[in-house]
Amino acid sequence: MQIIILFFVLVLAQIVCYKIMLFGLAVPIVFIYLILRLPINWHLNVALTIAFLMGLAVDITCNTPGLNALCCTLLAVFRYPIFSLYVSREDDMNVPTPSVESLGLGSYFRYMSTMVVIYATMLFFLQSIGMHNLPVTLARIGASSVLSIALILGLDSLVSTRREKRL
Template identity: 40%
Template sequence: MTRDVLKYTLMFVLMVLLQAVIFNHVAIFNVACAFVFIYFIIRMPMSLNPIVALTLSFFLGLSVDIFSDTAGMNSLACTLLCACRWPAFALCVQRDDEQELPDPSLRGLGWGAFFKYALALTVTYSALICVIQAFSFADYKLLLVRIGASALLTFLIILGFASITHTDSAKRL
């Protein structure tokens, strides 16, 4: 338990720092942004109390907002994304009711399910944040391009993260 708290606290801080220091400066072709910090929301245990999960998500977004001077945008998107976790998880992961909820990681879900689950959340987040940033659907073509490109970039980086931690855990076992 304590080990988990420590692990997720570290991950929280690391994600905010990575986003603020590195990924906030990434904007490929000025459309593809990387919202890598949502990896934390993806990886939060499904068994976590929803209120705690929502609170963590809100403050994760707020932290990133503070670093990137976008008050409210990421905190709003993160809160909404957190609310989307359960339906996304239910859709992507086949499970028996008796079974314990698996950890939403590459190891816990396996490639196929994790792929679907992470992709769903990434696309959701890209759509949320891009719409919030644009605050209108006037230039919907550009908006779609931004959502698609950002989701793809973010998803690739998140898959990278997942596979790194995956091999690490495998070795430890």
């Protein structure tokens, strides 16, 4: 249930985010937080489907047909290998949902920032196919990654505190 609410909230947030562009370069990408947060023990097919639908929803509202859907699907494919790169024993986690709470700040930051950088790289390179402005593309990837990582860390603390209060 929480995932469904998060899905709609994040799509809405992303629509607002695409309107924002800091210094002409940085576009905040927050909706991939849902893909990062999907419980790691869920079947890959479920994660793939949710990621694809998430990307498609953003594509339709932001006029980028297929772009985010493709990047989201690929991100869901990379998710488990990257996760196991930083977290060796998933049995140690008390909850299967990756967050600062369950992994600790260090591991979560490494996992999350790797995923964000991969996503930004795929997104901006696919967007700039056929254009000859590599420096701009690289600057966009860098600036958007930093901004998105900061926003997702804030988002994670927001979602986690809310759950603590409910408990």
